[in-house]
Amino acid sequence: MLLTLALRNIWRNKRRTLITITAVAFAVFLASIMRSFNKGAWDNVINTSVNLFFGYAQIHANGFWDDQTIDNSMDYQEVVRSLDPSNDHILGYAPRLESFALASTGDLTQGVMIVGIEPDQEEALTGVSDKIIEGNYLDASDDGALLAKGVADKLKLGLGDTLILISQGYHGANAAGKYPVRGIFKYALPDLNKVLIYLSLKTSQHFYAADNRITSVALKIAGQRQVDKAVNSLKENLDPEVYEVMDYKELMPELMQARQLDEGGDYIVMGILYALIAFAIFGTIIMMTQERMYEFGILTAIGLGRWQLFAVTILEIITVGLLGALVGIIIAIPVVYNWSVNPLDLSMMGEEATAAFEKFGMEPLIPAAFEAPIFINQAILIFIITCILGIFPLSKILTLNPVKAMRS
Amino acid sequence: MAVIITEQIEKIYNPDKVPVHALRGVDLEIDEGEFTAIVGPSGSGKTTLLNIIGGLDTPTKGKVYIAGTDISTLSGNGMINFRKDHIGFIFQSYNLIPVLTARENVEFIMMLQKKSKKERDQRANELLDAVGLHDKKNKRPMELSGGQQQRVAVARALASKPSFILADEPTANLDSQSTADLLDMMAELNREEGMTFVFSTHDQRVIDRARRVITLIDGKIAKDEVR
Ligand SMILES: Nc1ncnc2c1ncn2[C@@H]1O[C@H](COP(=O)(O)OP(=O)(O)OP(=O)(O)O)[C@@H](O)[C@H]1O
Ligand SMILES: [Mg+2]
Numbered sequence: 091m092l093l094t095l096a097l098r099n100i101w102r103n104k105r106r107t108l109i110t111i112t113a114v115a116f117a118v119f120l121a122s123i124m125r126s127f128n129k130g131a132w133d134n135v136i137n138t139s140v141n142l143f144f145g146y147a148q149i150h151a152n153g154f155w156d157d158q159t160i161d162n163s164m165d166y167q168e169v170v171r172s173l174d175p176s177n178d179h180i181l182g183y184a185p186r187l188e189s190f191a192l193a194s195t196g197d198l199t200q201g202v203m204i205v206g207i208e209p210d211q212e213e214a215l216t217g218v219s220d221k222i223i224e225g226n227y228l229d230a231s232d233d234g235a236l237l238a239k240g241v242a243d244k245l246k247l248g249l250g251d252t253l254i255l256i257s258q259g260y261h262g263a264n265a266a267g268k269y270p271v272r273g274i275f276k277y278a279l280p281d282l283n284k285v286l287i288y289l290s291l292k293t294s295q296h297f298y299a300a301d302n303r304i305t306s307v308a309l310k311i312a313g314q315r316q317v318d319k320a321v322n323s324l325k326e327n328l329d330p331e332v333y334e335v336m337d338y339k340e341l342m343p344e345l346m347q348a349r350q351l352d353e354g355g356d357y358i359v360m361g362i363l364y365a366l367i368a369f370a371i372f373g374t375i376i377m378m379t380q381e382r383m384y385e386f387g388i389l390t391a392i393g394l395g396r397w398q399l400f401a402v403t404i405l406e407i408i409t410v411g412l413l414g415a416l417v418g419i420i421i422a423i424p425v426v427y428n429w430s431v432n433p434l435d436l437s438m439m440g441e442e443a444t445a446a447f448e449k450f451g452m453e454p455l456i457p458a459a460f461e462a463p464i465f466i467n468q469a470i471l472i473f474i475i476t477c478i479l480g481i482f483p484l485s486k487i488l489t490l491n492p493v494k495a496m497r498s
Numbered sequence: 499m500a501v502i503i504t505e506q507i508e509k510i511y512n513p514d515k516v517p518v519h520a521l522r523g524v525d526l527e528i529d530e531g532e533f534t535a536i537v538g539p540s541g542s543g544k545t546t547l548l549n550i551i552g553g554l555d556t557p558t559k560g561k562v563y564i565a566g567t568d569i570s571t572l573s574g575n576g577m578i579n580f581r582k583d584h585i586g587f588i589f590q591s592y593n594l595i596p597v598l599t600a601r602e603n604v605e606f607i608m609m610l611q612k613k614s615k616k617e618r619d620q621r622a623n624e625l626l627d628a629v630g631l632h633d634k635k636n637k638r639p640m641e642l643s644g645g646q647q648q649r650v651a652v653a654r655a656l657a658s659k660p661s662f663i664l665a666d667e668p669t670a671n672l673d674s675q676s677t678a679d680l681l682d683m684m685a686e687l688n689r690e691e692g693m694t695f696v697f698s699t700h701d702q703r704v705i706d707r708a709r710r711v712i713t714l715i716d717g718k719i720a721k722d723e724v725r
Contacts, residue, residue: 091602091609098597388593391554393582393610393658395575493554496589 092398096405103378107410110374114414115421117367118468121360122422123458125467128356130430130459132349133314139345140338142279145184145215145308146317147337149328154305155336160189160260163303164333173307174327179320182310184211187294187303191257191265193287195245202241203285204255206294206304215310218275218288225249225273228290234272236288242274244284249274253287260300267297368475372482375407379483386487387495400487404480411476415469422465430460500563501661501694502528502551507560509546509717520546521557522717528662528696533688535708536698542714544698545666551696552585552664553577565661582610586655586663588697591671593651594639600626600650601635607658625653629683645676649683656687662694669704681707 100107140146151164166185173183187206192199209228213219218236219227228236235253237245247253251271259265269289277283295301311320317337324335339346389399433455437444447454509521520543528534536544549555550562553569562569565584572580581587594603604622613621626635629649639647648668655663665684669677681704687693697704705711713721 091606094602095595095597102597384592385595388589389595390578391552391581391587391589392607392654393578395578398610493549 092402093405096402096409099402099406100410106374106377110371110410111414111417113370114367114411114472115418117363118415118418118472119422119425121363121468121471122419122465123426124356124359125464126422126426126458126460127429127434127456128353129461129464130433131456132352133459134455134457136314136338136342136345136349139279139342142216142277143282143308144338144341146311146314147309147321147324147335148341149307149309149324150305150334150336152330152332152334155334155340158188158305160187160258160298160300160303160305163187163260163300163305166302166304169304169307169333172328172333174323177320177323177327179311179316179323180309181312182211182214184208184215184308184310185291185304186212186306186308187291187298187300188305189257189298191255191287193241193245194254194256195247195251198245200241200244201285202255202287203282204257204287204289204294204297206289206291206297208291212288215308221275221277222273223276225271228272228288230290231292232272232290233269233293234289235269236273236275237271238283238286239274239276240280240284241287242271247271255287255297257298259298260303263299265298269293364471364475367472368479371407371411371476372479374410375479375482378406379403379486383486383490383495386490387492390490391492391496396487396490400480400484403483403487404477407480407483408473408476411472412469415472419465419469426458426464427460429456429458433457499530500527501530501565502526502696503563504547504551505561505563507547507550507557507562509543509550509555510558513558520717521550523560524714524717524719526712526719528694530661530694531688531692532694532696532710533685533708534696534710534712535705536696536712536714537700537705538714538720540700543717544714546717547714548664548666548696548698552587553581582607582658584661586658586660588648588651588655588663588665588668590667591644591647593654594647596639599636599638600631600642600653603639603650604653604657607654611658621657622653625656626650628687629653630679643676645672645679648672648676648680652680652684652687656691656693662696665695665697667698667700669699669701674703677701677703 149169151162154162185208189204191202191204193202194200207228209230209232213227222236223239228234237247237253242248245253249271253269253271255265255267255269257265277286289297291304295303309320311317321335321337328335386399390396436447436454436456444454504524504526507521507524511518511520524547536547538544546555550557553564553572556570564580567580569577569580595606598606601622604625605618608618608621623635626632629652631646631649631653634642634646639650642650669680672680684695685707688695699705710722710724712719
């Protein structure tokens with residue numbers, strides 16, 4: 091009957107209840123949409139970088155990431171032997187030999203990043219062949235090069251032209267070579283598009299005089315959620331003196347920082363939103379408590395315990411709060427779902443928006459993240475807020491004097 | 499047997515600021531089955547005395563025994579529980595929980611006493627029949643007249659099977675017909691079921707119905723007559 095009492099009380103002042111529910115629903119709706127877009131946008135940025143090049147995690151020789159020279163490379167066979175084939179979080183891997191070189195064609199020169207790859211394994215990880223706009227992808231024994239569009243433009247190279255590379259090889263050896271251009275690819279990430287050249291692993295090892303050596307192994311992992319498990323089990327198996335295992339967060343620290351900064355802004359906006367809602371709910375609670383003091387007096391006089399009375403009151407408040415959250419979530423779900431399937435197109439917002447996205451190498455599309463925790467968190471927040479605000483009626487009820495209450 | 503005994507009750511409001519001596523030593527004994535009115539001019543201390551007997555307020559000095567228990571020994575929640583089982587209350591007006599029907603209002607207190615659904619149903623029906631509201635059981639207080647609301651309040655006060663019922667000016671807001679009806683009903687419950695009633699009033703017609711009339715003046719019992 092206490093529940094009946096609470097539920098009927100909710101409908102006693104319909105207008106006020108509806109206003110409160112609307113206010114809560116509005117806040118939950120806005121917050122859900124905001125969080126979904128923010129999460130979706132950043133997941134998209136990260137997935138783009140991960141899928142295009144980095145992979146969710148990489149293995150290097152210990153110290154390579156801080157000092158990226160070919161002398162910090164490792165033996166290909168040894169790494170592969172160390173990989174635990176029973177680690178089912180890892181779906182595949184791609185070995186790479188990465189280093190820097192000077193590219194030239196007669197009078198034009200350009201600093202470039204040479205990445206030697208096993209074409210099949212690399213294809214399985216990053217799908218380079220999809221990005222090829224001219225020519226063909228490499229095969230394993232290929233002695234040619236794949237150029238990023240930016241590099242090709244800068245050096246004015248076309249298919250079949252010859253690329254000259256100069257660098258320092260393993261243990262200070264001189265490195266120089268001529269490579270025919272087999273294909274040109276275009277990466278959306280501008281930082282990569284300006285400098286990247288792919289050679290086959292064999293050819294690059296030959297160029298750097300680094301037979302059997304690689305600098306990194308990029309790992310194929312099912313998704314963001316499996317990364318921690320995969321990395322942890324790798325760390326258990328690999329000698330930390332010899333190898334370093336880094337996840338995408340460590341590989342792209344600037345991106346992570348930018349994300350945190352942006353999320354911080356989101357939380358401030360949400361904080362303000364929820365503070366406003368807390369005030370709205372608090373107003374309702376004060377009115378409700380004050381106008382019911384007489385009734386509270388009667389109820390304690392005839393024998394309703396204080397905690398029972400509080401239970402009725404808090405039940406009312408929480409029900410109204412959660413009802414508001416539910417309404418907000420129910421309205422938000424189709425909206426967010428629609429935007430997760432049909433990403434929001436920001437190109438209509440003008441050149442600036444488009445340019446900002448291209449800086450990150452992306453199309454100006456924001457897919458919303460359609461994830462249960464985003465919605466559930468809003469409901470939890472409202473629940474916590476209402477519980478905290480329940481302290482007000484609680485203090486009123488605990489100090490209630492029935493005689494005084496009934497005189498009001 | 500005495501259900502209410504007070505010993506030298508004094509009540510001083512605002513002892514620190516401007517003290518008001520509302521009761522100045524009240525000795526009282528009320529036996530089971532009484533139908534007693536507490537009368538006296540406005541400000542003489544009637545409400546104060548009823549509140550103290552009902553455990554809603556504490557005396558500054560003196561002791562109150564209800565059904566043999568010294569109620570000053572009860573803790574806050576213990577007192578609430580004690581009221582639930584031993585004392586029925588009828589207040590001047592707005593006694594009822596507005597969102598509950600007449601029947602639910604009567605059942606409410608039995609629910610607090612953890613009576614079974616069956617027992618609650620049966621007793622609520624009986625009581626509402628007894629107070630003449632058999633066709634108004636599912637009405638909310640708003641849909642009832644002042645007199646009907648007071649009758650529901652009487653039914654509720656009886657529902658918990660208390661040791662006695664306290665009523666502070668139960669007819670103050672009623673017209674003379676409703677006043678007469680309510681008094682008839684209370685008198686009948688007193689006669690038939692032996693329920694003890696203690697009520698305060700200003701109304702001479704109500705005073706005339708009482709079998710014992712205690713007159714308070716300036717916080718003291720000035721007259722105590724049994725008729
Ligand atoms: N909470 C309070 N604080 C201070 N003084 C009070 C308080 N309640 C009552 N009094 C005073 O105590 C005295 C007795 O009041 P009480 O209400 O008991 O009288 P009453 O006989 O019930 O009067 P009425 O017939 O008007 O209801 C009065 O002088 C009143 O002003
Ligand atoms: Mg009074």
